[in-house]
Amino acid sequence: MELNTNKSSDGETCVICEQKKDKGIHIYTQFICNECEKELVSTETNDEKYKHFLNQMRKITEPMLNLK
Ligand SMILES: [Zn+2]
Known part of the structure; x- marks a missing residue:
């Protein structure tokens, strides 16, 4: 049973x-x-x-580079 609507315990x-996880780190706006x-x-x-990691992480760094 998960009826925790007040808290986003969803991760x-x-x-x-690209999976929902509870624990991790934030880099800029990404998780x-x-x-x-x-x-x-x-x-x-x-x-x-x-x-593959670098490719995925481009999603993090590219919006930053586009600011220039
Ligand atoms: Zn992951």
Whole structure:
């Protein structure tokens, strides 16, 4: 039963895995869940997976760059 309408206990949508998670960090206006943040820091920069992370994170940095 979840009838918690006052509080958004739903979590936030992670910018990387695009799933709703309760715990994570905020970068600017975007949210990265704990799991993805751990993955990100433990992934080598020459890993294919890292490219995926960077691609997803472009959503965070691009609006900032467009301000120029
Ligand atoms: Zn995530």
